[in-house]
Amino acid sequence: MSTVNFSVPDDVKALFNATFEGQNKSAIIAELMREAVEREQQRRRREQAYARILARRESAPAFTEAQLRAAREEGRP
Numbered sequence: 001m002s003t004v005n006f007s008v009p010d011d012v013k014a015l016f017n018a019t020f021e022g023q024n025k026s027a028i029i030a031e032l033m034r035e036a037v038e039r040e041q042q043r044r045r046r047e048q049a050y051a052r053i054l055a056r057r058e059s060a061p062a063f064t065e066a067q068l069r070a071a072r073e074e075g076r077p
Contacts, residue, residue: 020028035036063071 016025
């Protein structure tokens with residue numbers, strides 16, 4: 001297990017200590033760190049997916065409005 005040192009504003013520390021009084025603050029901070037890591041990983045995955053979509057879009061065939069309209073009408077019963 002590691003020890004970590006962070007600078008935290010005094011008002012945040014006071015609120016944290018008051019809110020989580022009597023609880024294992026190390027465990028709470030560890031869980032918050034896990035959640036932050038997961039959020040960041042999700043953000044990066046979304047960003048990569050967005051980049052892949054844009055890259056595919058560049059090579060996707062372009063259709064005119066008339067072609068799209070004809071395809072819609074052709075597919076109707």
